[in-house]
Amino acid sequence: MKKYTVLVACGAGIATSTVVCERVENLLKDNGINAEVVQCKIAEVASRQEGADLIVSTTILPTTYSIPALSATSYITGIGMEALDQKIIDALNKTLAN
Amino acid sequence: MTLQPFLKEELLKLNSVCKDQADIFEMVYKEAFGKGYVSENFLTKIKEREASFPTGLKIGDYSVAIPHTDPEHVFEQFISVVTLQKPVSFYLMDDNTKKVDVRIVLLLGLNQPHTQLTVLQELMQIIQDQQKIEQLLHAENQRDVQAIFTRVEKISTKGEK
Numbered sequence: 001m002k003k004y005t006v007l008v009a010c011g012a013g014i015a016t017s018t019v020v021c022e023r024v025e026n027l028l029k030d031n032g033i034n035a036e037v038v039q040c041k042i043a044e045v046a047s048r049q050e051g052a053d054l055i056v057s058t059t060i061l062p063t064t065y066s067i068p069a070l071s072a073t074s075y076i077t078g079i080g081m082e083a084l085d086q087k088i089i090d091a092l093n094k095t096l097a098n
Numbered sequence: 099m100t101l102q103p104f105l106k107e108e109l110l111k112l113n114s115v116c117k118d119q120a121d122i123f124e125m126v127y128k129e130a131f132g133k134g135y136v137s138e139n140f141l142t143k144i145k146e147r148e149a150s151f152p153t154g155l156k157i158g159d160y161s162v163a164i165p166h167t168d169p170e171h172v173f174e175q176f177i178s179v180v181t182l183q184k185p186v187s188f189y190l191m192d193d194n195t196k197k198v199d200v201r202i203v204l205l206l207g208l209n210q211p212h213t214q215l216t217v218l219q220e221l222m223q224i225i226q227d228q229q230k231i232e233q234l235l236h237a238e239n240q241r242d243v244q245a246i247f248t249r250v251e252k253i254s255t256k257g258e259k
Contacts, residue, residue: 011151014211015166016191019218039211041168042151059151060194073192076164077157078226 004028004035004092005052008072009059013041016058020072024056027085033092053095056088068095100216101177101247107240108133109178109205116186119148123165126178126205135174135207143167144205154188154198158228160235161198163188164221169209177221178205179243181235202234220247 008024010017021039028035040048042059049055055069058076068091074080108129116122127141144167154163185199204221208214224230230246237243 011147011153012166012168014169014208015164015206015218018212018215019222021212022215022219058191060192062150071192073155076191076222076225077155078222079157 001034002096004033004054004095006035006037006088006092007045007048007052007055008037008039009042009045009055009057011042011059013039013044016072016076020056020058020075023075023081024072024088027088028092031089033089035092054088054091100214101220102244104175104177104217105179105240105243105247106133106135106176109176110240110243111178111180112237112239112243113183114180115183116180118186119165119188120145122180122182122186122203122205123148126180130176130178130207133174135172135176137171137173140167140171140207143171148188152189152191152194154190154200155225156190156198157225157231160202160228160231161188161200162202162204162225162231163198163200164204164206164225166206166208169211172207172209174207175209175214176207177217178203178207179234179237180205181237202231 008017008021017039021037025037049065049067056072058072061069074084123144130136147167148165153165180203182201185201187197188200190196233246
């Protein structure tokens, strides 16, 4: 089974990404997806995207990346959390299909 | 009760009059630097961070901003609660072309990623609760704020009991 790497990023890599990390870790575990969730600063994403499968970010993405990227502010505001759960799962499944 | 130690009396600025973001940051910085909680660079850094990665969150009737910056500028952790008599505009966290009028600013002084997860989850619980946000807006003293933060239960994330 493929092991995914998901980058969870926020501006400082300290506040909002912490909450998002927990949510994503639990989501993937509950869905039987084998993945490592890595918390980082948005500025580190460009150099870390190689070997990673998905970026989940609470900030504006300053650039476009070679792997899919999703905005995760839903997890902070509580609005549209389930829809975002599904998007994350779909994005990883799509990676597998390719 | 996890949030209690983070709520320092001198960093609760209720019913403040601030004309803009810089005003808010300067007010909090003055207290925090005076107490030795943050480095001298904190003010510049938090302004820079907010400019490139804004933290406005549009939630229901009241929007909130949660400015924060890199861990190396924070010596002692805190959550500064600023309520404003008149709203100050912040750019949205996920869209820096849109602004929101904010009356509550939760300025985070954090330096321990992951370890204080509970704290952040409780904070999100408050942000997501319209009633708590309203209570916070009407809070008049430290006791009111403490009470709002005390009655917070852990946010429900998937896989948790």
